[in-house]
Amino acid sequence: MGLDFPTPIGLAAGFDKNAEVFEALLKLGFGFVETGTVTPQAQPGNDKPRMFRLIEDNGVINRLGFNNLGLDRYKAKIRRWSETGNIGIVGANVGKNKTSSDSIADYVMGISALSDYASYLVVNVSSPNTPGLRDLQAKDDLKELLAAVMVARNTSSKRPPLLLKIAPDLSPEDKQDIANVALDAAIDGIIVTNTTVERPSTLRSRHNSEAGGLSGGPLFQISTDVLRDMYSLTDGRIPLIGVGGVSNGEQAYLKIKAGASLVQIYSAMIYRGPQIGALIANELAALVKNDGYQNVSEAIGSDHR
Numbered sequence: 351m352g353l354d355f356p357t358p359i360g361l362a363a364g365f366d367k368n369a370e371v372f373e374a375l376l377k378l379g380f381g382f383v384e385t386g387t388v389t390p391q392a393q394p395g396n397d398k399p400r401m402f403r404l405i406e407d408n409g410v411i412n413r414l415g416f417n418n419l420g421l422d423r424y425k426a427k428i429r430r431w432s433e434t435g436n437i438g439i440v441g442a443n444v445g446k447n448k449t450s451s452d453s454i455a456d457y458v459m460g461i462s463a464l465s466d467y468a469s470y471l472v473v474n475v476s477s478p479n480t481p482g483l484r485d486l487q488a489k490d491d492l493k494e495l496l497a498a499v500m501v502a503r504n505t506s507s508k509r510p511p512l513l514l515k516i517a518p519d520l521s522p523e524d525k526q527d528i529a530n531v532a533l534d535a536a537i538d539g540i541i542v543t544n545t546t547v548e549r550p551s552t553l554r555s556r557h558n559s560e561a562g563g564l565s566g567g568p569l570f571q572i573s574t575d576v577l578r579d580m581y582s583l584t585d586g587r588i589p590l591i592g593v594g595g596v597s598n599g600e601q602a603y604l605k606i607k608a609g610a611s612l613v614q615i616y617s618a619m620i621y622r623g624p625q626i627g628a629l630i631a632n633e634l635a636a637l638v639k640n641d642g643y644q645n646v647s648e649a650i651g652s653d654h655r
């Protein structure tokens with residue numbers, strides 16, 4: 351994507367929703383931080399409780415619903431960072447307001463406002479907690495959305511890479527369509543995946559039937575399978591960010607071998623603290639070296655060769 355990442359282990363979207371603490375997170379050792387999801391207008395999200403630890407399953411269910419302080423405030427933070435130092439890689443993940451009547455206009459507003467400042471941009475059509483959002487992954491809607499946001503990105507002066515973030519809950523046909531549309535639209539990457547609405551029968555925690563998106567341990571295999579499929583369907587021609595259930599270097603390495611150029615985590619930080627990004631990067635480096643690679647990039651998609 352034309353970016354130089356200090357490590358391939360980043361913090362996924364949803365923690366620094368308002369772009370307030372990303373510089374501290376970078377200093378803690380994350381190779382990159384994705385801020386957001388931000389929506390054009392501030393909104394409160396769903397009523398509490400809206401976040402649950404599934405301790406026995408090493409998982410999390412959340413139904414936050416894009417609680418955030420809105421685009422103006424967020425933009426001021428990213429803009430100040432970009433104009434004063436600009437150290438590290440900071441992504442901006444954009445979404446739509448719950449009550450918006452024009453979804454595409456919401457995404458275009460976010461991309462237009464942030465293209466001159468963020469290191470990369472993400473169009474998030476995969477949160478399960480905004481009604482109708484994931485329908486934007488369907489072929490014709492996605493085509494229209496990506497065309498519009500690419501125009502918005504291309505009219506900026508900085509033109510940062512633009513990525514699409516997808517859900518794990520997709521049919522084989524959905525995945526084929528997304529791969530084709532992504533290649534046609536010439537977007538720069540795909541983030542695979544957001545949380546799942548599936549509830550595997552193996553879950554043991556008492557919170558296992560809360561509504562929302564499931565992340566952490568139970569998502570690892572589900573999201574890695576989608577990652578593997580997307581790598582095959584795009585022929586390795588689009589960089590993929592693998593996310594879902596990674597909590598150690600071995601799992602990060604499995605994502606990379608399945609086709610990820612970069613890896614993100616969130617739930618593992620909830621359980622193991624903010625140093626987890628640096629820890630996983632160190633474990634990964636040892637595994638990669640042990641397999642005789644000079645650089646982690648040589649291992650991307652190696653399962654497919």
Ligand SMILES: Cc1cc2nc3c(=O)[nH]c(=O)nc-3n(C[C@H](O)[C@H](O)[C@H](O)COP(=O)(O)O)c2cc1C
Pocket residue numbers: 362363364365367386387401410412414416443474477515543544545565566567569593594595596614615616617618
């Ligand atoms: C509490 C919480 C809030 C999240 N908020 C967002 C969000 O605002 N935007 C987004 O794209 N993903 C969001 N996610 C999804 C994560 O970015 C990630 O895709 C997912 O949790 C899978 O990774 P993990 O298993 O390492 O947590 C959120 C996840 C959690 C647990």
